[in-house]
Amino acid sequence: MRFALSDDQQFLQKVTDEVVGQALAATPARSAATDGGELRAALWSTLVELDLVALLVPVEHGGPGGSLTDACVVAEVLGRHLAPVPYVGTAIAAAALLRFAGGPPAALAGLAAGEPYSVLLDQHLADPDGPDGPDGPDGPDGSVSIAFDWVAGARGVALSPDGVATTYELAAGEEVDDVDLLHRLRRFDPVPAAAPRGDDARRARAMAWTGAAALLTGLADGALATATEYARQRHQYQRPIGSFQAVQHLCADMLVDVETSRSMTYGASWAAEHAPIDEAMRVAAAAKAYAGAAAVRVCETSIQVLGGIGVTDEHDAHLRLRTAHLHHAAFGGPDAPMLLLADRILEGN
Amino acid sequence: MDLRDSAEEARFRARLRTWLAENVPDESEPAVLAERWPYMRAFQERLYRAGWVALSYPTDVGGQGLGPMEEAILSEELGRANAPTLLPLGHLGRPLHRYGSEEQRRRYLRPLLAVEEIWCQGFSEPEAGSDLASLRTRAVREGEEWVIDGHKIWTSYGAFADYCLLLARTDPDAVRHRGISAFIVPLDTAGVTVRPIVLANGEEEFAEIFLDGVRIPAENMLGEPSDGWRIAMDVVNYERGAVETGYLPKFARYLSELGEVLTASGLGADRAARLRLGRVAAHLEVLRMHCLRTLSARVSGAPPGPESSVDKLLMTAVEQELMDLSIELVTDVGSPGRAEWFDRYLYGRAGSIYGGSAQVQRNILAERMLGLPRQQG
Ligand SMILES: Cc1cc2nc3c(=O)[nH]c(=O)nc-3n(C[C@H](O)[C@H](O)[C@H](O)COP(=O)(O)OP(=O)(O)OC[C@H]3O[C@@H](n4cnc5c(N)ncnc54)[C@H](O)[C@@H]3O)c2cc1C
Numbered sequence: 179m180r181f182a183l184s185d186d187q188q189f190l191q192k193v194t195d196e197v198v199g200q201a202l203a204a205t206p207a208r209s210a211a212t213d214g215g216e217l218r219a220a221l222w223s224t225l226v227e228l229d230l231v232a233l234l235v236p237v238e239h240g241g242p243g244g245s246l247t248d249a250c251v252v253a254e255v256l257g258r259h260l261a262p263v264p265y266v267g268t269a270i271a272a273a274a275l276l277r278f279a280g281g282p283p284a285a286l287a288g289l290a291a292g293e294p295y296s297v298l299l300d301q302h303l304a305d306p307d308g309p310d311g312p313d314g315p316d317g318p319d320g321s322v323s324i325a326f327d328w329v330a331g332a333r334g335v336a337l338s339p340d341g342v343a344t345t346y347e348l349a350a351g352e353e354v355d356d357v358d359l360l361h362r363l364r365r366f367d368p369v370p371a372a373a374p375r376g377d378d379a380r381r382a383r384a385m386a387w388t389g390a391a392a393l394l395t396g397l398a399d400g401a402l403a404t405a406t407e408y409a410r411q412r413h414q415y416q417r418p419i420g421s422f423q424a425v426q427h428l429c430a431d432m433l434v435d436v437e438t439s440r441s442m443t444y445g446a447s448w449a450a451e452h453a454p455i456d457e458a459m460r461v462a463a464a465a466k467a468y469a470g471a472a473a474v475r476v477c478e479t480s481i482q483v484l485g486g487i488g489v490t491d492e493h494d495a496h497l498r499l500r501t502a503h504l505h506h507a508a509f510g511g512p513d514a515p516m517l518l519l520a521d522r523i524l525e526g527n
Numbered sequence: 528m529d530l531r532d533s534a535e536e537a538r539f540r541a542r543l544r545t546w547l548a549e550n551v552p553d554e555s556e557p558a559v560l561a562e563r564w565p566y567m568r569a570f571q572e573r574l575y576r577a578g579w580v581a582l583s584y585p586t587d588v589g590g591q592g593l594g595p596m597e598e599a600i601l602s603e604e605l606g607r608a609n610a611p612t613l614l615p616l617g618h619l620g621r622p623l624h625r626y627g628s629e630e631q632r633r634r635y636l637r638p639l640l641a642v643e644e645i646w647c648q649g650f651s652e653p654e655a656g657s658d659l660a661s662l663r664t665r666a667v668r669e670g671e672e673w674v675i676d677g678h679k680i681w682t683s684y685g686a687f688a689d690y691c692l693l694l695a696r697t698d699p700d701a702v703r704h705r706g707i708s709a710f711i712v713p714l715d716t717a718g719v720t721v722r723p724i725v726l727a728n729g730e731e732e733f734a735e736i737f738l739d740g741v742r743i744p745a746e747n748m749l750g751e752p753s754d755g756w757r758i759a760m761d762v763v764n765y766e767r768g769a770v771e772t773g774y775l776p777k778f779a780r781y782l783s784e785l786g787e788v789l790t791a792s793g794l795g796a797d798r799a800a801r802l803r804l805g806r807v808a809a810h811l812e813v814l815r816m817h818c819l820r821t822l823s824a825r826v827s828g829a830p831p832g833p834e835s836s837v838d839k840l841l842m843t844a845v846e847q848e849l850m851d852l853s854i855e856l857v858t859d860v861g862s863p864g865r866a867e868w869f870d871r872y873l874y875g876r877a878g879s880i881y882g883g884s885a886q887v888q889r890n891i892l893a894e895r896m897l898g899l900p901r902q903q904g
Contacts, residue, residue, distance in 0.1 A: 179536060179596045180529050181816070181823035187528075247528045406897050421900040426893030430840075433892050437837045438813050445816030448528040464812035467805065516805030517798075523786035523808055524795050 181445065187251050194255040197224060202259050208497055210262030211359040215330050218262050222329070223292065225252075225263065232290035234273040234385070239286040246270075246385055247447040250392035254443070257396020258403075260498055262360035264294060267327025270389030271297045271509065272335045274382040279374075281335065281343035294332035295345070296325035296364075297386070297509075298371065304511040305373035306336075321368035324354065326508060328364040336371040337379055344369075358504035359497060377455045384450035384462035386509045391446060391462075391469035395439040397502050398473040401480035402432040404495070408484055419483075428479050435472040442468050460522055463515035470506030477502045530819070532600070539593075540600050546577055547608035556611055558867055560730040564687060570611040571642045580613070581620070581640035588624060589637030595822035598770055602818070606776030615774070616684070618765035619646045619692060622709070622758045625830070626750035635690070635711065647688035648766075649679040649712070649736055650759055656681075657887050659694075659759065660704035664738065666695035673697075673710065673748065675718075675741040681881070685734030686723040688714055692762070693738075694755045707755030711747045718742070726877075728870035764831040766882045767839035770818050774842060781849050781871070782811055788856050788864070800856070807852050810845045817841055833895040836888040843878035843885060850875035 183191070201221055210217045225231050233249045235241025249270050256265050272295035276286050289295055299322055300306050306322045322336050325348060334346040346369055354363040374383040406429050409420030419425050446465035450458045477499040481488035488495045506512050532540055550573060557563045574580045582597045584590020591597070605613070620639050624632060638644040655662040664677020675695055682691070691712045698706030714721060718741040723731035750758055769775045785804065794800040821838055825831070831838075850872040857868045879885035893899045 179532055179599065179819065179823070180826075181819040183528065245528075406899065409899055417903060418900045420893075421902055423890070423893075423902050426897075426899050426902065427886070427889040429897055429899060430836075430889035430892035433897060434837050434840050437834075438817050438841050441817035441820045442813040444528060445530065445819060448530045452531065461812060461816075463805075464809040467809040468813050471806075513802060516802050516809060518805070519808040519812075520801035520805035523783060523804060524790055524801070526783060526786060 181441075183247070183251065183444070187248060190248060191251045191255060193228070194230065194252050195258075197228065198255060198259045198261050202261065206494075207260040207262050207360060208494060211497075218264075218329060221261060222263050222294075225265070225269075226292035231265070231269045231292060232273075234270060234277060235286050235290040236277065239283055240290040241286070245447075246388060246451040247444065249389060250443060250447040253389050253392035254396035254399070254440075257393040257398075257501075258400040260360065260397070260400060260494060260501065264296065264327035264329055264332075264361065266386070266389045266393045266505065266508075267297055267361070268295050268329075268332075271326070271382075271386035274385035274389075275335050275337070275343045275379070276345075278378040278382040278385075279337055279341065279343035279376070280378070282345060285333070285335070285345050294329045295335050296328045296332040296348075298322040298334045298336040298346070298366075298369065299324050299326050299509070302511050303504075303507045303509070304514065306371040320370055320372070322371040323365055323368040325351070325364045325366060326361075328362045334366065334369070336369055337374060339370050339372045341372055341374075341376045341379055343379075343382075356504070358500045360501055361504055380455055380459055381450070383509065384446075384455075384458040387462040387466035387515060388443065388446040388450040390505045390508055391439070391443040391465035394469040394473035394502060394505050395436065395443050397498050397505075398432070398436045398439060398469075398476035401473075401477045401495070401498055402429070402436050405429055405432060405480040405483040412485075425483060428483055432476045432479050435476050439469040439472045456522075459518065463518045466509070467512075467515040467519070470502075470512055473502040474499070474506055536596060536600060539597055540604060543579060543601065543604050544608070546579065547604055547610055550574075550577070551608045551610045558870075560732055564684075567611050567614055568642055568645075571613055574613075575641045580617075584620065584624060584636070584640060588632050589640045595770075595825040599819055599822050602770050602775045603815075606779040609780060610776065612774075612777050614642060614645075614684075616642075616646055618762060618768075619648060621765045621830070622692065622749065622762050625761060626709070626754060626758055628746075630746070631711070631749065639690075644689045645684060645687050646690045646692060647682050647685045647714075647734075648762065649682055649685075649691040649693035650762075651681045652678055653680050657884055660707070660756065662694055662696060662707065664693070664695045665699070666697050666708060666710060668697075668745070669742075671745045672742045673745060675710065675712070675738045675743065677738050679736040679738070681724070681733050682721075682736055683733050683881070685714075685721050685736055686731055688721075690714060691736065692749070692758075694759055697752055697755075701753065704756040705753055707759075708752050709749040709755040709758040710743060711749055712738075712741065712743055716741050716743060726874070728873045730870075761830060763882055764833075764835040767835040767842075767888075768818065768821060768831065769814055769838060769842045770822060774846070775815060775818060778811055778814070778845060778849060781853070782808060785849070785853055785856060788853070792856065792859070794856070803852055803855065807845075807848050810848055814841055814845045833891050836883070836891045836896075839882060840885060840888050840892075846875045846878045 232241035233244030237243040338344040351364045351366040442465045446461045449461035481495045581590040582593040586592040666673045666675045693710045693712045697708040718739045720737040723734045853868040
């Protein structure tokens with residue numbers, strides 16, 4: 179047993195951090211909200227060139243054969259920088275679904291080459307026939323219509339009612355005006371779909387949950403860094419606000435949330451890929467539930483430390499909080515992982 | 528990252544699991560400390576004789592010469608086997624091992640690890656709690672002896688203990704934490720009075736210790752003069768982890784008991800109750816993973832530092848959340864389980880006080896981990 183990133187993974191972390199940091203220093207992440215997809219596309223092709231998008235694609239389909247931990251390292255860095263790319267949606271959730279639930283090999287190869295794929299969810303970002311997916315205005319129970327983390331030209335991926343990952347050409351569709359300004363949702367004609375039930379589809383779900391947890395951990399880490407840096411510089415009452423104990427304790431609580439989310443996420447990044455499926459689901463559920471709630475908390479606290487500037491449109495703090503909320507809800511709704519964990523305990527009795 | 532057991536770890540786990548299956552007592556843990564203490568102690572003595580505790584201490588001082596990962600396996604398997612809780616004293620061997628002379632290590636460590644001799648931690652005083660460095664207990668050198676006068680309080684298991692690791696001021700002229708030394712005080716020495724203090728849950732778990740002209744041999748100093756502060760910080764850093772204190776399996780047991788309570792009270796299908804249970808389950812999983820990460824970092828041999836305050840705050844949060852849930856679920860007034868859960872709940876309130884209060888842990892994280900500017904008076 180060894181809980182630690184390898185030297186290669188630390189290198190991957192460093193390189194990703196440099197590349198993404200430079201790109202977003204030149205063009206701020208927020209511009210993706212209004213630039214018609216330009217920054218998103220440019221950053222995406224950088225990630226494709228570095229073979230970071232294909233990490234979960236097996237070697238025989240043109241990928242580098244990386245691990246989920248590798249992909250989580252990348253997702254965490256992207257979260258920290260608030261990078262407006264569909265990494266969790268495409269490179270982790272869609273890739274895992276295509277790979278484990280019998281998706282067409284050509285789709286995996288295409289994804290490895292940089293073609294975007296969006297996972298299709300219902301209007302609660304939940305499973306089509308899960309406990310959180312009652313009939314809605316978008317279609318009957320048992321169908322999905324929302325492309326998660328959508329980019330122009332993306333194809334949709336969903337589990338067909340018989341449990342096979344199926345791809346869909348998406349007609350025009352319409353933009354969904356939702357909370358996250360950097361990760362888009364788009365509504366299309368509903369297609370029939372099922373919740374993950376078979377072991378392979380559940381494996382894909384465990385990976386999607388863990389990938390989201392990694393992004394959420396990065397989002398929280400970035401919020402903590404912003405807050406502590408500000409707390410050192412901003413003076414009131416002739417001293418740095420970071421010397422006030424009340425502010426210090428807000429920052430300390432953020433640190434606890436970030437470090438513990440990190441522990442949970444990387445533990446899950448191993449378990450979701452390698453552990454027996456029931457354990458994989460349990461650990462990934464804990465990661466998703468915990469890192470989601472923690473990221474929302476930390477992004478809110480960061481705004482508090484920033485004071486007035488923190489609630490302006492001009493500051494990135496709200497973009498972070500928005501992205502945290504969307505990913506906390508993704509892939510089954512925010513409650514699904516906790517209900518799964520509870521039912522495990524109750525079944526044990 | 529590899530959370531699989533190595534071949535050696537797997538063999539270790541399998542042997543341990545077999546041993547536990549045959550040796551975990553059938554009768555469950557007594558609720559009252561006076562009965563629970565001998566029960567826990569007897570089990571731990573057997574565990575030690577069979578070679579399953581003190582795993583990461585070297586063999587020449589009575590340990591097993593294994594690593595931190597075996598400690599993690601032990602913790603997991605004890606939980607799985609629903610074994611008695613270990614005495615939360617494992618961290619007190621660490622300073623003896625690190626700072627003790629050859630002679631002291633040989634004399635004291637093995638009996639401590641074997642729980643043949645019980646130790647306690649005499650740091651806090653009535654006027655020195657969070658501000659430990661203001662402690663007033665004094666030790667004065669007279670020939671080949673130290674003469675100690677003072678008053679310790681909140682000493683866990685003080686009434687059960689044979690020895691106390693005691694902090695006392697040896698240099699009254701040095702500023703605060705610089706003039707403090709650590710001593711090994713046999714509690715049967717003349718001039719020592721131990722008086723139990725009753726916790727809110729009715730148990731005499733801690734005690735106060737009065738020291739009145741207590742004479743101990745000069746060789747009973749641990750480390751060098753004025754090493755006391757360093758030694759104390761080492762102790763609390765270990766004390767702040769959930770593995771060293773053996774609490775992880777205890778919490779896992781509480782969680783599965785709460786699952787039973789939920790089912791019995793007909794709330795098994797109630798969405799709000801399931802969400803609460805699931806949230807606590809996630810938190811416990813976080814504690815387990817965080818412990819694995821902490822222990823892996825320790826494989827290199829580095830002792831824990833200020834980051835242990837994250838472990839402590841996490842451990843406290845998990846315990847208090849578990850206990851809060853029990854109070855919400857066990858609402859049937861007068862039912863036999865309710866008073867017992869309430870006592871556990873009361874005990875859980877101590878989690879954010881002992882080993883440095885939650886506020887002190889946050890001060891440490893803010894200044895030592897995040898590098899925020901020092902608080903001004
Ligand atoms: C169950 C239990 C077991 C214990 N076992 C032992 C033991 O074995 N050996 C031992 O030596 N001690 C032991 N202690 C004592 C423990 O370490 C102290 O209780 C603790 O350090 C707090 O000190 P205090 O009780 O004097 O509270 P105080 O220090 O008086 O604190 C009171 C309140 O003020 C807050 N406060 C104090 N200073 C600050 C600050 N700088 N910033 C913000 N808030 C602050 C605290 O957080 C707390 O809320 C035990 C305590 C308990 C509850």
